[in-house]
Amino acid sequence: MRALHPDHHRVVEALTTPDLASIVDLVVWVTTDEGGELAAYAANHLGTVRWGVSGRRELVSGIDPIGSEDPLAFLPYAAELANPSPRVSTDNAYPDAAARLRSFFGHPDRSPDLAIVHTPRHYFPDEGGHRGEHGSLDVIQSRAPLILSGRRVRRLGHLDTHARLVDVGPTLAHLAGVPASDLRDRHGEPLDGQVRSDVLDDGEPGPVVGILWDGAHCGDLLDLAASGELPGVARLIETGVAYQGGALAQFPSVTLTNHTSILTGVGPGRHGVLGNVYYDRATQERVVPNDESTWHRSGEWLDPAVRTVFEMVADHLPPGSTPRTASVDEAIDRGADYSTMQLIRASGSTTGAGGLGDQLPDSHASPFLADPDHLDDGYFSWGVQVDDLGWQQIRRLWADPAHAPRLTWWANVVTDAGHHAGGPRSEIARAALRQSDARLCAFLDLLDRAGATDQVSFLLTADHGFEAADPPVTGSWGPALANLGVPYRDEGPGFVYLF
Structure with missing residues (x-):
């Protein structure tokens, strides 16, 4: 069973504020539904969506933050050149998101409580970032x-x-x-x-x-x-x-x-x-x-x-x-x-x-x-x-x-x-x-x-x-987590384990 930490919603709320929108693309997690299946979630400052067992994306609150799930998004190559490193999630694509999230959160001991997905433009050299980046859920x-x-x-x-x-x-x-x-x-x-x-x-x-x-x-x-x-x-x-x-x-x-x-x-x-x-x-x-x-x-x-x-x-x-x-x-x-x-x-x-x-x-x-x-x-x-x-x-x-x-x-x-x-x-x-x-x-x-x-x-x-990444787009979600007073580990950074 995948139960949410008692402070889960407070943590998600702190990470999905508009002032963090330039560096936090999505916050993702899963829960176990009544049938024992993993339901996947994604949220940001715009809203929250859920993928149920059927795989269909359902709006939970606000505006759907997922622009597309098309695995062929930004093709032909000229389309990627025209919109490199999209600024907002609604302009981006996250193919097979539910299945990939269910797998990532499927390990009983090593999966975190939630994961923070960097925006494509986030530049974080102080925490191991580079001019070129990867790690995202995006296409x-x-x-x-x-x-x-x-x-x-x-x-x-x-x-x-x-x-x-x-x-x-x-x-x-x-x-x-x-x-x-x-x-x-x-x-x-x-x-x-x-x-x-x-x-x-x-x-x-x-x-x-x-x-x-x-x-x-x-x-x-x-x-x-x-x-x-x-x-x-x-x-x-x-x-x-x-x-x-x-x-x-x-x-x-x-x-x-x-x-x-x-x-x-x-x-x-x-x-x-x-x-x-x-x-x-x-x-x-x-x-x-x-x-x-x-x-x-x-x-x-x-x-x-x-x-x-x-x-x-x-x-x-x-x-x-x-x-x-x-x-x-x-x-x-x-x-x-x-x-x-x-x-x-x-x-x-x-x-x-x-x-x-x-x-x-x-x-x-x-x-x-x-x-x-x-x-x-x-x-x-x-x-x-x-x-x-x-x-x-x-x-x-x-x-x-x-x-x-x-x-x-x-x-x-x-x-x-x-x-x-x-x-x-x-x-x-x-x-x-x-x-x-x-x-x-x-x-x-x-x-x-x-x-x-x-x-x-x-x-x-x-x-x-x-x-x-875009060098002027810097920042850290560390202070937002620290200010909650909830014991946690942030590995990666982006894998948040709550205690």
Whole structure:
């Protein structure tokens, strides 16, 4: 049962005043109705709405704060360019809001009492914010690219539809040979995601390569590919399919929540990774999985009931000298035969990925770097190093494609760094996309030389989208919470736990 805290309404009232409207887009929560189902709510200074079991949105008070639930809002791309980072929620879109909120608030110990959704323009550097932001329930921050290509993928070009990030894991597993009957968790429950059979042909399973460009902005990526600036992506689309509406992230649209949702096929209420930082009431622990010192421990926070795609694939392949599955630069690696994080764990390092400094390539010497000035941004510079190290691992794993893993997952981080540094469409963000595309081209060239390209299925995606914050739009809801005199924790910030 999901009961409201005695001070819930006071807290919501304090957070939905007009003077906070520039930074508080929505306050969201759930309650358990008489039938035991979770009803979802969203409120701001305009009014409050409720999604019941039917999924229909019902006005509770005031004016409906939800402008749209259209997953294809702000398409074609020119529509997004005409209204970037909408100023008010009634001009925005929040697709599949009820289902995503029910999942987010579905964990018995880790879900907060309520969550505060930042407005797209909120700039909060003192609390970890950047020029480019994500995490929202809204469509642009939740829209990740999704491209499939190669073996068993139909040549459909651009499709005017969308998918979900929870569909990625089941699709990868299916392409690698996992039957539909085994796309389940350890309790036998079906996954939240589904195989994207709408773009696949029948055929024998074969090697699969899943590629994640962290934080890659869907609209800009597809636009740059169409203009010839991302030839690797363009080549995948030419021999496959791109979803114009991308793949919808789980809420919150942040890194570790959605890496985990991708690689387990279930939402946060089931896999347990509620965000990049959250509180666990059962252990009374503040959990920070999205940190270089803790990424290699991410498997510790997964709910025991979930299975990763690596575990699903391994269950259908015999052990051998060749890795059946490989996880490159990915935190959610449980069950992978080869894993970057496994190497970190084996090293005994107490600083996690932070202890890799002496093993990382020199970012200034990267053959994929176009503008050395971008290295002035520390995160970008580190992203170049990590992605170059990832490329070295991919080259070793695929030196002989005949003995490559059945499933390879290849995460890249510099795209996230570029979008945080400058926001979508900035030069540093586009440079990060071009750099990642250059690594993709190098991989495709490797496969071409071996005559193996046509034998591989490819999937390219991201973990969330991005919007540009507006530096003058600053502020904090901290004082409004503190003035209530109600004991609370605000993690994220935005996850409010009441005591």
